[in-house]
Amino acid sequence: MSEVVHSFxxxxxxxxxxxxxxxxxxxxxxxRVWILWYDHALERRVSxxxxxxxAATRKAGRGWREFDVxxxxxxxxxxxxxxxxxxxxxxxxxxxxxxxxAEAAAQIxxxxxxxxxxxxxxxxxxxxLFGLASVSRLIERTAPTVPGRLLVAFxxxxxxxxxxxxxxxxxxxxxxxxxxxxxxx
Numbered sequence: 001m002s003e004v005v006h007s008f009x010x011x012x013x014x015x016x017x018x019x020x021x022x023x024x025x026x027x028x029x030x031x032r033v034w035i036l037w038y039d040h041a042l043e044r045r046v047s048x049x050x051x052x053x054x055a056a057t058r059k060a061g062r063g064w065r066e067f068d069v070x071x072x073x074x075x076x077x078x079x080x081x082x083x084x085x086x087x088x089x090x091x092x093x094x095x096x097x098x099x100x101x102a103e104a105a106a107q108i109x110x111x112x113x114x115x116x117x118x119x120x121x122x123x124x125x126x127x128x129l130f131g132l133a134s135v136s137r138l139i140e141r142t143a144p145t146v147p148g149r150l151l152v153a154f155x156x157x158x159x160x161x162x163x164x165x166x167x168x169x170x171x172x173x174x175x176x177x178x179x180x181x182x183x184x185x
Contacts, residue, residue, distance in 0.1 A: 008045045011038050012052055014180035019120065020060040029143040033150045033176035034120075040155040040166050043127055050124055050153065063119035063148070067111050070125030072104050073132050101133040105141040112145045119148040127155045130166050139176070152176070 015036055036053070038046055054064045077083060077093075077100070086093055112121055129135055135152070143150050157164045158178045 008038075008042055008049055011036070011042070011046070011180070012056065015053060016056040016060075018177075018179050019057050019062060023118075023149070025117070029146070030175050031177070032146065032148070033139060033143050033152065034179055035152045035154045035158070035163060035176045036179045037154040037156060037158045037163065039157075040127065043155045046153060046155070047124065050122075053122065053151075053153075057120045057122075061118075063116055064122065065111070065115060065119060066122045066124055067108055068125045069104060069108070069123055070128040072107065073100060073128065076100050076103055097132055101137065104129075104133055105138055108138070108142045109145045112142070112147075115147050117147040120151050121146045121148065122151040122153065124153045126152060127166055135165055136163075 018034070050066070054066065057064045077086065077096075080086065080096065082096070086096065108123070115121055126135055129138070135154075139150070139152060154163065154165065156166050161175075163176075163178075
């Protein structure tokens, strides 16, 4: 059955159905990743109403933990030992982005330590990483540390198995479970 998502309410219906399904216990880390993808035009609405995703998760009898990645880069770069130099020469910023990505993965991994295999660990603010870190590598690095399900709130597109953050030209294939499972028409 094809489902077209035009609104936050459509997205919530798809997520509510998915989170209520029984969970298989013997999945690989990549199979435990859910990508809640939506048109980037819905980003403000999704951010403002993300508590509804938590409510749907709890209603389904699952635990919840949210980690907002949006403030990570600002905090990290402000504390960087070369901050003044990088602020004066932003073109040199690319030389430190791999270190930022590693730090972001470490912080996310640390936050998953107290998770149970019945919990959803939600990453929000992913759009803030555009141009700064690879979302696919971040997921690959952190998914094995999440015992339950890793939910990634993803503003962008999903078509034929490929995800594109903020509708960028470059996309990446990832074998996560897309929610909703279809593509926009």
